[in-house]
Amino acid sequence: MYYQPDIETASHEQIRAWQSERLVKQVRHVWDNVPYYRQKMEEKGLTPDDIQSVDDLHKLPFLTKDDLRECYPYGLLAKPLSECVRIQSTSGTTGKRVVAFYTQHDVDLWEDCCARALMATGATKEDVVQVAYGYGLFTGGAGMHGGSHKAGCLTLPMSSGNTDRQLQFMVDLGATVLCCTPSYAEYLAESIHERGLRDQIKLKAGIFGAEAWSEEMRRDIEKNLGLKAYDIYGLTEISGPGVAFECEAQAGMHINEDHFIAEIIDPDTGEVLPEGSKGELVFTCITKEAFPLIRYRTRDICVLTRKSCPCGRTHVKMSKPMGRSDDMLIVKGVNVFPSQIEAVLIEQGYPANYQIVVDRVNHSDTLEVMVEMTPEIFSDSLGKITDMEKSLVSALKAMLGIYAKVKLVAPKSITRSEGKAVRIIDKRKI
Amino acid sequence: MKINQISVFLENRAGQLAEVTKLLSDNHINLRAISIAETADYGLLRIIVDDSQKATSVLLENGNIVTMNPVIVVAVDDQPAGLSELLSLLTETDINIQYMYALFTHQAGKAYMVFRTEEEQAFVALLDKHGLSAATADELGLK
Numbered sequence A: 001m002y003y004q005p006d007i008e009t010a011s012h013e014q015i016r017a018w019q020s021e022r023l024v025k026q027v028r029h030v031w032d033n034v035p036y037y038r039q040k041m042e043e044k045g046l047t048p049d050d051i052q053s054v055d056d057l058h059k060l061p062f063l064t065k066d067d068l069r070e071c072y073p074y075g076l077l078a079k080p081l082s083e084c085v086r087i088q089s090t091s092g093t094t095g096k097r098v099v100a101f102y103t104q105h106d107v108d109l110w111e112d113c114c115a116r117a118l119m120a121t122g123a124t125k126e127d128v129v130q131v132a133y134g135y136g137l138f139t140g141g142a143g144m145h146g147g148s149h150k151a152g153c154l155t156l157p158m159s160s161g162n163t164d165r166q167l168q169f170m171v172d173l174g175a176t177v178l179c180c181t182p183s184y185a186e187y188l189a190e191s192i193h194e195r196g197l198r199d200q201i202k203l204k205a206g207i208f209g210a211e212a213w214s215e216e217m218r219r220d221i222e223k224n225l226g227l228k229a230y231d232i233y234g235l236t237e238i239s240g241p242g243v244a245f246e247c248e249a250q251a252g253m254h255i256n257e258d259h260f261i262a263e264i265i266d267p268d269t270g271e272v273l274p275e276g277s278k279g280e281l282v283f284t285c286i287t288k289e290a291f292p293l294i295r296y297r298t299r300d301i302c303v304l305t306r307k308s309c310p311c312g313r314t315h316v317k318m319s320k321p322m323g324r325s326d327d328m329l330i331v332k333g334v335n336v337f338p339s340q341i342e343a344v345l346i347e348q349g350y351p352a353n354y355q356i357v358v359d360r361v362n363h364s365d366t367l368e369v370m371v372e373m374t375p376e377i378f379s380d381s382l383g384k385i386t387d388m389e390k391s392l393v394s395a396l397k398a399m400l401g402i403y404a405k406v407k408l409v410a411p412k413s414i415t416r417s418e419g420k421a422v423r424i425i426d427k428r429k430i
Numbered sequence B: 001m002k003i004n005q006i007s008v009f010l011e012n013r014a015g016q017l018a019e020v021t022k023l024l025s026d027n028h029i030n031l032r033a034i035s036i037a038e039t040a041d042y043g044l045l046r047i048i049v050d051d052s053q054k055a056t057s058v059l060l061e062n063g064n065i066v067t068m069n070p071v072i073v074v075a076v077d078d079q080p081a082g083l084s085e086l087l088s089l090l091t092e093t094d095i096n097i098q099y100m101y102a103l104f105t106h107q108a109g110k111a112y113m114v115f116r117t118e119e120e121q122a123f124v125a126l127l128d129k130h131g132l133s134a135a136t137a138d139e140l141g142l143k
Helices: A012-033 A035-043 A054-059 A065-070 A104-120 A139-150 A163-172 A182-194 A215-225 A338-347 A382-400 B016-026 B052-061 B082-091 B120-129
Strands: A084-090 A098-103 A128-131 A154-157 A177-180 A205-209 A228-234 A241-246 A253-255 A260-265 A278-285 A296-305 A329-331 A334-336 A354-361 A364-372 A405-409 A424-426 B003-011 B031-038 B042-049 B066-077 B097-103 B110-117
Touching: A012 A035, A012 A054, A012 A278, A054 A260, A065 A098, A084 A104, A084 A139, A098 A104, A104 A139, A104 A228, A104 A241, A128 A139, A128 A163, A139 A154, A139 A177, A139 A241, A163 A182, A177 A182, A182 A205, A182 A215, A182 A364, A205 A215, A215 A228, A228 A253, A260 A296, A329 A354, A334 A338, A338 A354, A338 A364, A338 A382, A364 A382, A382 A405, B003 B016, B003 B031, B003 B052, B003 B110, B016 B031, B016 B042, B016 B052, B031 B097, B031 B110, B042 B052, B042 B097, B052 B066, B066 B082, B066 B120, B082 B110, B110 B120
Parallel strands: A128 A154, A128 A177, A177 A205, A205 A228, A354 A424, A364 A405
Antiparallel strands: A084 A098, A228 A241, A241 A253, A260 A278, A278 A296, A329 A334, A354 A364, B003 B042, B003 B066, B031 B042, B066 B110, B097 B110
């Protein structure tokens, strides 16, 4: 089932025609309104006239998270604030957030994308959609909430957490579609099993994103909740959830190409790679007004394919992200950069030699920071050492927004391979 | 009068303590007292040895994290209530003992207790007042 059938099943030629027309217009809009990007274009000797079609996209300069940080908060804004109606945000490097602006038009197109994702799972106006993503600055709740409205579904704006209430509403109001992170879906499944509620739930589909998850996890969730589980992809910089979504084929996510042009590049050279190559995913927003990022490097590594899909959709499909081209970790849905942890350690008087261990215990991510003991921190008093540990834990919590366990280890015990420290150990089996 | 205690950081893994004791024995250093405080993740080894300077340099050379602090050693009668009497003297003062443990000796009739306090002078004065005294390094055969 489609939300916008003419768009979702348009011919490849039609999609390219839309993309060319919109890209040319967008580049002109950004050139006229975003001095920061205009300067970037000028540095490459480009003017909007150099961009005549989607074939010229590769000439344009990239934007990265560093640009976003440098431009915080208004530097990439392409519309007057008076035209904007919404802000969403995500955690960013060294504590600075990414702030994205939306006009009403931008909110509409984002919600359209989420409605496409919902209807691709078979949702209709007869369905009850339980949105258990966090509401607030995080895009998960807002996006799926808006999409559910547009698809005409009865929307349960639950937000995340409060499992008792989630289950009560799920049972009493007969929720049929669940939207949340895959790890929370697993947790809900477990709670349903413990309380013997399996016979009382009516879920038939689930849209799970904002976190990496495996095919094995999909099968588990499908079995334990008795539903079909769909993946969804998005990022605040580009809009939020719904940049790409899975259809009934459950094999890759269709990118909403009428709004976002996707490229795969070599993360080292920036060169555009042919279809089917594994590389870094880059997005260009061609319809957004307020915060239209051009050639934004997501740092997600994946593969694009145009093989025809049994669902009838013609938009290009992306694989699940297979990793990152930077060292960002997503822990409990929160972006964590080793540089943030390093900054806290140095500020608290610890050596910058550390190791981050991420694991998943009982469906929930855990973060542990291993720090080598130093003569400066060491004391013959256990109380003094544990006080230092506690203060480090609080400082990490303040920086990252999530709890990190601190483990003090013997000096020189942190693994170094070829003289270079191994900073991250991700034990999550995803 | 001052007796040096060496504290060593021990990561909580098999063989860590053995490594330290082997290092000491290889260097002919004799352990006179030992105590371990631990958390789930690591331990804190506190020792008194016959040659604290040598032990400290050997431990440091081998990459250990070490700190040296003065402690007070007091002989109490090796009989019921020996320690209790001493501790009851402390309860009437403001002297805060951070931790204590026993020291091995061969002197008949006496048991030696190791005390760690930030208020050393007050503690020694208290001992004097009650006709007790802190053991000296000589008395314990320590360098």
